Amino acid sequence: MFFFFIIGTRFFTWGSGENVPQQMQCGRCGTVASFPLKKGMNFITLFFIIPVIPISGVKQLAECPNCKARYQIGS
Numbered sequence: 001m002f003f004f005f006i007i008g009t010r011f012f013t014w015g016s017g018e019n020v021p022q023q024m025q026c027g028r029c030g031t032v033a034s035f036p037l038k039k040g041m042n043f044i045t046l047f048f049i050i051p052v053i054p055i056s057g058v059k060q061l062a063e064c065p066n067c068k069a070r071y072q073i074g075s
């Protein structure tokens with residue numbers, strides 16, 4: 001038998017269903033909108049898709065609804 005594992009890292013996000021309370025302007029495309037809030041975390045992954053070990057805390061991100069640029073919120 002021959003086993004091999006492909007290890008990588010990947011940033012996973014999930015939506016919280018909330019929006020940033022105030023309007024923001026996207027620094028990339030200039031869209032002004034109430035950006036949806038996302039939570040995200042960096043994981044070490046197996047075969048690129050299976051999250052195994054979290055390597056960062058949960059981060060709050062705002063995602064531009066137009067170009068999908070992500071901005072970290074808070075500290």
Ligand SMILES: [Zn+2]
Pocket residue numbers: 026027028029030031064065066067068069
């Ligand atoms: Zn944008």
